[in-house]
Amino acid sequence: MNTAATTPTDEHADNHDHEHHDPRLAHHFDSHQQQFDTGKLGIWLFLVTEVLFFSGLFGFYAVYRSLHPEVFLYASQFLDTVLGATNTIVLLFSSLTMAWGVRCAQLGQTRGLLTCLVITLACAAIFLGVKSFEYTEKAHHGLLWAGMYQSPEHHEAAAVPVAAGAVESGDHGASHADDHGAAHADDHSDDALFEKTKHTLSYMTTALWAVILLTGIGLAALFKNPNKKTMAAVLGCVLISAIGLQMGAYASIAYHHFGHAAEPTAQEIEMAKTAPEEYAKQKEKIPEPKLAGTFFSVYFCMTGLHAIHIIGGMVAISWLIVRTVHGAFTTYYFGAVDFIGLYWHLVDLIWIYLFPLLYLIN
Amino acid sequence: MQMKLFIPNLLANDEAGFWFPPQGSTVAENVDSVYFFILYVCTFFFVLIVGLMVLFMIKYRHRPGVEAEVTPTHNLPLELSWSVIPTLITIVMFWVGFTSYLDMRTPPSSSYEIDVVAKKWVWAFKYPNGWIDSELHVPKGENVTLTMASDDVLHSLWIPAFRTKMDVVPGRYTQLWFNATIANEKGFELKCAEYCGQKHSVMITKAIVHETRGDFDKWLKIASDIHKNKTPVEAGEYFYKTRGCIQCHSLDGVPKNGPSFKGLFGKERKFTDGSSVIADANYIRSSILEPQSKVVVGFRPIMPTFKGQLTDQDITAIVAFIKSQK
Amino acid sequence: MATVVDSSNPKSNYPIQYRELNYLNCSSGWKSWLFTLDHKRIGIMYLIGVTASFFLGGLFAVLLRTELLSPAKILMGPDSYNQMFTLHGAIMTFLVIIPGVPAAIGNIILPVMLGAKDVAFPRLNLGSFFLWMFGASFFLLALVTGGLDTGWTFYTPYSVTTNTAVITALLGVFVLGFSSIFTGLNFIVTIHTMRPPGMTWFKMPLFLWALYATALIQILATPVLGITGLLLVVERAFHIGIFDPALGGDPVLFQHFFWFYSHPAVYVMILPAMGVVSEVIAVHSRKHIFGYRFIAYSSIAIAIFGFLVWGHHMFVSGQSKVVAVIFSAITFSVSIPSAIKVFNWLTTMYKGSIRFTTAMCYALSFMFIFAIGGLTGLFLATLATDVHLHDTYFVVAHFHYVMMGSSLMGLFAAIHHWWPKISGKMINEFWGRIGCLGVFLGFNLTFFPQFILGTRGMPRRYYTYLPEFQGLHILSTMGAYLLGLSSALMAIVLIYSVYRGKKAPANPWGGASLEWQCSSPPPHNNFDHPPLAGDPYVMESVVYNEEIGGFVPAECQGDNNGSGTAAGEKEV
Structure with missing residues (x-):
C-alpha cells in the first residue's frame, strides 16, 4: 500500500x-x-427523461382537447392524412433498418451496419422533407399558431364564391386543391397558394441541389484517399441527408400535384345523385370554432419538437457512420449503436403517438 | 367555540391578537382556532425535539475516557410509534382544516352579490345597481359573494381580517364569500396578494363594513347619486363608460356599430327614411329612449332602448358629455 | 499533536494519510481544470461556482432587506426591488441550492464513498458543469439586459406581458435543468452499476440513498420544467396562446406545470441535506446510525410523495375544491418521513460521544431549523389556515427555513465535514464554530419575525408596507446583516485553511465509510485497489491514533502499539 x-x-x-x-x-x-x-442503464434513463419532456406536451394536448374538443375536430381536417401516413411508414421502416443495424453491429458485420445506418439516415431526411412541405403549405394558408393564425374561412369564401351544388363545392377545407374554374383568378385560391408553397420550397430545393453537387464532387475527390476517411464519411452523410430531404419535398409536391385531385370520386357522384341530402350532410362543413389557432399551436409545438429530435438523431447516426467507417465497432463493443438505436426507436414511437393524435381525429 | 380557550390572552391586545388582525368575519374565529390547535401541537413537538437534542448534547458530550456506548441500531416498535402517532395527528389536522375550508369555499345560496374587476393596480367593485366604487362596502351580518375577474394579470384579493383570500384570474371568474361580523367605518385592509408588477404593494384599498343593511343602502344611494358629486360632463362620461355606450360609440371619430360621438352635437343627421335633423339635446334624448324610430344612414337598427334605465337627469348629463366631445 | 505519518516509511502499518501527488496537484494549468474528467475537480469547480452565486444572491438579499428597513424608499424604486427579489430567488434556487449539495459535494464524495474511480460517465459529468456555467451566464445576461421582474415562479400572464428579459432567463433555466438532469442520471447509473464488492443496497451510506432519491426527482421532474419553460419562451416569442388568456390560454395550467417540477425540486434541495446530516450526526456522535432502513426508505418516500403534492401551492388559485382537498391530504403524508428522520437522528445521538466540531454544530443547527421549517409546513398544508397564510411572509419564512436554512445548513455541514478530504487541510475549529453560531442566530433573527409578519397580514413581494410592520422588518434586516457577515466569516475560515491549515489525516473524524479510507486529499484515481466495503456505520472499526492525529482501522492500531485505547484526546 x-x-x-x-x-x-x-x-x-x-x-x-x-x-x-x-x-x-x-x-x-x-x-x-x-x-x-x-x-444501457444511462440511455434508458435518458429516454425516460425524454418521455417526460414530451409528456408535458401530451399533457397540454389532453387538457386543451378535453376543454375544446370542437377545435381539434375542426382543425385536424387541415392536416393531410396521406402525407402523415407516408411519414409514419418512412419512420417505421427506418426503425427496422436501425434494429437491423444493431444486429449487424453485434455480429461484427461492418458493411451491413453501414448500409443500415445510411438507409436510416436517408429515411430521417425524407421525413423532414415531407415535413418541410407540410409546414410551408400551412404557413401559406395562414394555418399557424394562435398568435399568427388566420381563419381559412375568408379565403375559402373568396375562392368558392357560390357553391354550385353539393358535388362541386370546395368541401375539404382550404388545404385541398380546388380545381373548379372560378377560383383561379383569386389570390387566395388553393392553386395560387400551392404555387406560392412551391415557390417557397424552391429556395430549399435549389440550395439542396447545390449541396448535393458540392458534396458529390468532394466525395468523388476523397473517395480513394484512405487518410481522409472522416472527411469522406461526413460529406457522405451530408449528401445522403440532402438527397433524402430533396426526395421528401419533391414527393410531396408531386403527390399534391397529381395524386390528390379534389375531383369527386365516382362513388361520391353516385351518392350525390341518389341521396343528395345525406351527401350534403356528410360533406357539411364543421363551423370554425373560436380558438382554432390553439390546435396549430399544439401541432407546431409537438411536431416541431419531434423534428428537432429527428435532427438530433440524424447527427447521432452520422456520428455512428463516421465511427463505423473507422471500424470502431466490434462484437464486444457496439454499445453506441445499441444506445442510439434505442433513442431512434423512441423518436419513432413518439411519432406513432403524434400521428393519430393530430391527423386522425375524426 | 371551546377552542378559543387556547388563544394566549397574555399576548393579545384589544383590537388584535399577537398573531392575527381582529376577527372580522364568521370564518375568522374558526381559522384562528385551527391555527392555534396546530400551533400548540407544533410547539409540543418542537420542544420535544429540541429539548431532547439539547439534553443529549449536554449529557453525551464527548468527555475524555468515555466512549460511545453501543446501543441497538433499530427498534421496530419505537420507530413504528413515531411513524404512526404523527400520522394520526396529521389526519386530525387535515380534518379540521378541511371542514373549515369547505365552509369558506361554499358560497351560501342567498347572498348579496358584488362583482370585482382587478387590474394593474386598482380594484373596482360593482354593486348590483351598477355603481362602481374603488372601495368595498358591505353590510354587517350579511352574506356577501364577490365574483371576480381580472383585466390583465393575476391578482389576489385578500382581506386579512376576514381570513379569506382568492386569486383573480384573467380569462375566468373566481368567487369568494364572507359574512362580516364587526362594523368598521374606517375599513379593514384589502390587499392584492399575488405579485402583479410595479405597484403591487400599493394595490391596497379598504373593506368598509356598515353596521346595518340600512346604513349600507344609504351609503350606496348617496354614492351612486353621481349628479351630486360630479359635474354633468363627468357624470355623462361615467354613464358613457358604464352603461355600454362605449361599446358602439367611439370618441375618436371612427364609427363602430354606431356613429362616433366626436363632433356629433350640432351636426345634421340623415336618416334611412330620408328625413334629417340637427343633432340637439332633444334628438339625443329621443335616440336614447327610442333608438329605433330614426336610424342614421349607414348604420343598422341595433341599439336597445334605455327607457326606464336612465333618469332625465342622467340623460341631461349624457347630452352634456356628448356636447363636450368636439 | 503528531504530524502526519510519513507515508514513505515502508515499516508503517498505517494506511497512507497524505500523498505528495493528489488530485489537486497531479496536473496543473487552467486546462487541466476546465477540461478535467476527474469528478473531484468538477465538484470543486461546482463548489466555487455555487459559492460565487451564493454571495451574489446573498448580496441581493441584503440589499432587499435594507430597502425594507422602512416603508419609504431607501436604496431603490419598486421596479429595481421587483427585479432584485426575482433574481435573488432565481439565483438562489437554480444556481445555489439545487446544484449545491448534489452537484458540488455529491460529485466529490459520491464516487469516493462508493470506492469507485469516477462516476459512470465522466464526460457527461463535465458536460453538466459546462451546461451549468452556460445557464448561469444566461442569468447574468438577463441581469444586464433589462433584468427580470416576474418573480422566480414566472407566473403567466405577467411573464408574457412584462418587457424584461424573460426569454433569456427561461433559456437559462432550461439549460440549468439539463445540467441537473445529467448529474442525476450520472449518479443513478453510478450507484447502480459501480458499487464495490460487499456494498449491497442496504450497506450504502445514507448520503448515497439521499443522493439516489434526489437523482430520481431530478430526472423525473426536471424535464417537465424544461418543456414548460420552453413553451413559455415560445409563448412570449410567437404567441401560441397556451398560457396567455388573451389568446384562449389558461394561466392556471402554467402553475400546475410549473409546480409539478418546482415542488419536487424542493426535495432536490432538502433530501441531500438530510443525507449529509445522517452522516455527520452518526460520525460525530461516534454511533451507528439508528433505524437505517427507516431513514433510507423515508428518502425514497419523500421523493415519491413529492411528485403528488404540487397542487398545495395553488389552494387559492381558483382550482376546484376537490383538487385542493386531495392535495392537502397528500401533503400531510410528506411530513411523516421527515418526522421519522428527525427522531432517528435524535436516537442516534443517544448515549453517543458527541463532539461539537463545526460540522456537527451545523448539523445540530439543521435539526433546530428543520424542526421549525417542517412544523410550520403543517399550517400551510392545512386548507383553512393556508387560505389566510398563502402568499404572505409566513410562506416566505417557512420556505426560507426549509430551503435556505435547512438546505444550506446541510451544505455547510457537508463542506465542513468533508473539508479535510476535499482540501487536505483542517480548518480552525474555533472560528468555524463562531461562524456557525453567527449563521444560526442571524438566520433565526431574520426569518422568525417573518412568521408573525405573515399572520398579521404582510403579503410577500411588497415593496412598501404599513407602518405597523416596521418593527419586525427592522429585526429581520438586522438578522440578515448578521447572517451575511457570518457566512463571509465561514468562507474566510475555509479559504484561510487552504493556505495555513494543518494537514489533514485520512480520517480526522472517525468515519467508517469508504471515503475515509483513502488519503486526504484523494489521489487522482481515489483508490489503488477497489476497497472492500463493510457496514459504513460501525464506528468501532476505527480508533483514534495520537501519532497520526486521526482515526485508523482498529487492526492497524493493535499492531503498532497498544497506547491508543481511549478514542481521542483529540483537541478540536
Whole structure:
C-alpha cells in the first residue's frame, strides 16, 4: 500500500493512466460488460427523461382537447392524412433498418451496419422533407399558431364564391386543391397558394441541389484517399441527408400535384345523385370554432419538437457512420449503436403517438 | 367555540391578537382556532425535539475516557410509534382544516352579490345597481359573494381580517364569500396578494363594513347619486363608460356599430327614411329612449332602448358629455 | 499533536494519510481544470461556482432587506426591488441550492464513498458543469439586459406581458435543468452499476440513498420544467396562446406545470441535506446510525410523495375544491418521513460521544431549523389556515427555513465535514464554530419575525408596507446583516485553511465509510485497489491514533502499539 504512494501512477493525469488497457474500455470500468450495462442503464434513463419532456406536451394536448374538443375536430381536417401516413411508414421502416443495424453491429458485420445506418439516415431526411412541405403549405394558408393564425374561412369564401351544388363545392377545407374554374383568378385560391408553397420550397430545393453537387464532387475527390476517411464519411452523410430531404419535398409536391385531385370520386357522384341530402350532410362543413389557432399551436409545438429530435438523431447516426467507417465497432463493443438505436426507436414511437393524435381525429 | 380557550390572552391586545388582525368575519374565529390547535401541537413537538437534542448534547458530550456506548441500531416498535402517532395527528389536522375550508369555499345560496374587476393596480367593485366604487362596502351580518375577474394579470384579493383570500384570474371568474361580523367605518385592509408588477404593494384599498343593511343602502344611494358629486360632463362620461355606450360609440371619430360621438352635437343627421335633423339635446334624448324610430344612414337598427334605465337627469348629463366631445 | 505519518516509511502499518501527488496537484494549468474528467475537480469547480452565486444572491438579499428597513424608499424604486427579489430567488434556487449539495459535494464524495474511480460517465459529468456555467451566464445576461421582474415562479400572464428579459432567463433555466438532469442520471447509473464488492443496497451510506432519491426527482421532474419553460419562451416569442388568456390560454395550467417540477425540486434541495446530516450526526456522535432502513426508505418516500403534492401551492388559485382537498391530504403524508428522520437522528445521538466540531454544530443547527421549517409546513398544508397564510411572509419564512436554512445548513455541514478530504487541510475549529453560531442566530433573527409578519397580514413581494410592520422588518434586516457577515466569516475560515491549515489525516473524524479510507486529499484515481466495503456505520472499526492525529482501522492500531485505547484526546 505504501509503495503506491511513491510510484507515480498518477502522473499521466487525465484518463490514460492504464496504458495496458483496451482503448475501448474506459479507465474507470472493470470490464466490457460493466461498461455496456452502465451505458444501457444511462440511455434508458435518458429516454425516460425524454418521455417526460414530451409528456408535458401530451399533457397540454389532453387538457386543451378535453376543454375544446370542437377545435381539434375542426382543425385536424387541415392536416393531410396521406402525407402523415407516408411519414409514419418512412419512420417505421427506418426503425427496422436501425434494429437491423444493431444486429449487424453485434455480429461484427461492418458493411451491413453501414448500409443500415445510411438507409436510416436517408429515411430521417425524407421525413423532414415531407415535413418541410407540410409546414410551408400551412404557413401559406395562414394555418399557424394562435398568435399568427388566420381563419381559412375568408379565403375559402373568396375562392368558392357560390357553391354550385353539393358535388362541386370546395368541401375539404382550404388545404385541398380546388380545381373548379372560378377560383383561379383569386389570390387566395388553393392553386395560387400551392404555387406560392412551391415557390417557397424552391429556395430549399435549389440550395439542396447545390449541396448535393458540392458534396458529390468532394466525395468523388476523397473517395480513394484512405487518410481522409472522416472527411469522406461526413460529406457522405451530408449528401445522403440532402438527397433524402430533396426526395421528401419533391414527393410531396408531386403527390399534391397529381395524386390528390379534389375531383369527386365516382362513388361520391353516385351518392350525390341518389341521396343528395345525406351527401350534403356528410360533406357539411364543421363551423370554425373560436380558438382554432390553439390546435396549430399544439401541432407546431409537438411536431416541431419531434423534428428537432429527428435532427438530433440524424447527427447521432452520422456520428455512428463516421465511427463505423473507422471500424470502431466490434462484437464486444457496439454499445453506441445499441444506445442510439434505442433513442431512434423512441423518436419513432413518439411519432406513432403524434400521428393519430393530430391527423386522425375524426 | 371551546377552542378559543387556547388563544394566549397574555399576548393579545384589544383590537388584535399577537398573531392575527381582529376577527372580522364568521370564518375568522374558526381559522384562528385551527391555527392555534396546530400551533400548540407544533410547539409540543418542537420542544420535544429540541429539548431532547439539547439534553443529549449536554449529557453525551464527548468527555475524555468515555466512549460511545453501543446501543441497538433499530427498534421496530419505537420507530413504528413515531411513524404512526404523527400520522394520526396529521389526519386530525387535515380534518379540521378541511371542514373549515369547505365552509369558506361554499358560497351560501342567498347572498348579496358584488362583482370585482382587478387590474394593474386598482380594484373596482360593482354593486348590483351598477355603481362602481374603488372601495368595498358591505353590510354587517350579511352574506356577501364577490365574483371576480381580472383585466390583465393575476391578482389576489385578500382581506386579512376576514381570513379569506382568492386569486383573480384573467380569462375566468373566481368567487369568494364572507359574512362580516364587526362594523368598521374606517375599513379593514384589502390587499392584492399575488405579485402583479410595479405597484403591487400599493394595490391596497379598504373593506368598509356598515353596521346595518340600512346604513349600507344609504351609503350606496348617496354614492351612486353621481349628479351630486360630479359635474354633468363627468357624470355623462361615467354613464358613457358604464352603461355600454362605449361599446358602439367611439370618441375618436371612427364609427363602430354606431356613429362616433366626436363632433356629433350640432351636426345634421340623415336618416334611412330620408328625413334629417340637427343633432340637439332633444334628438339625443329621443335616440336614447327610442333608438329605433330614426336610424342614421349607414348604420343598422341595433341599439336597445334605455327607457326606464336612465333618469332625465342622467340623460341631461349624457347630452352634456356628448356636447363636450368636439 | 503528531504530524502526519510519513507515508514513505515502508515499516508503517498505517494506511497512507497524505500523498505528495493528489488530485489537486497531479496536473496543473487552467486546462487541466476546465477540461478535467476527474469528478473531484468538477465538484470543486461546482463548489466555487455555487459559492460565487451564493454571495451574489446573498448580496441581493441584503440589499432587499435594507430597502425594507422602512416603508419609504431607501436604496431603490419598486421596479429595481421587483427585479432584485426575482433574481435573488432565481439565483438562489437554480444556481445555489439545487446544484449545491448534489452537484458540488455529491460529485466529490459520491464516487469516493462508493470506492469507485469516477462516476459512470465522466464526460457527461463535465458536460453538466459546462451546461451549468452556460445557464448561469444566461442569468447574468438577463441581469444586464433589462433584468427580470416576474418573480422566480414566472407566473403567466405577467411573464408574457412584462418587457424584461424573460426569454433569456427561461433559456437559462432550461439549460440549468439539463445540467441537473445529467448529474442525476450520472449518479443513478453510478450507484447502480459501480458499487464495490460487499456494498449491497442496504450497506450504502445514507448520503448515497439521499443522493439516489434526489437523482430520481431530478430526472423525473426536471424535464417537465424544461418543456414548460420552453413553451413559455415560445409563448412570449410567437404567441401560441397556451398560457396567455388573451389568446384562449389558461394561466392556471402554467402553475400546475410549473409546480409539478418546482415542488419536487424542493426535495432536490432538502433530501441531500438530510443525507449529509445522517452522516455527520452518526460520525460525530461516534454511533451507528439508528433505524437505517427507516431513514433510507423515508428518502425514497419523500421523493415519491413529492411528485403528488404540487397542487398545495395553488389552494387559492381558483382550482376546484376537490383538487385542493386531495392535495392537502397528500401533503400531510410528506411530513411523516421527515418526522421519522428527525427522531432517528435524535436516537442516534443517544448515549453517543458527541463532539461539537463545526460540522456537527451545523448539523445540530439543521435539526433546530428543520424542526421549525417542517412544523410550520403543517399550517400551510392545512386548507383553512393556508387560505389566510398563502402568499404572505409566513410562506416566505417557512420556505426560507426549509430551503435556505435547512438546505444550506446541510451544505455547510457537508463542506465542513468533508473539508479535510476535499482540501487536505483542517480548518480552525474555533472560528468555524463562531461562524456557525453567527449563521444560526442571524438566520433565526431574520426569518422568525417573518412568521408573525405573515399572520398579521404582510403579503410577500411588497415593496412598501404599513407602518405597523416596521418593527419586525427592522429585526429581520438586522438578522440578515448578521447572517451575511457570518457566512463571509465561514468562507474566510475555509479559504484561510487552504493556505495555513494543518494537514489533514485520512480520517480526522472517525468515519467508517469508504471515503475515509483513502488519503486526504484523494489521489487522482481515489483508490489503488477497489476497497472492500463493510457496514459504513460501525464506528468501532476505527480508533483514534495520537501519532497520526486521526482515526485508523482498529487492526492497524493493535499492531503498532497498544497506547491508543481511549478514542481521542483529540483537541478540536
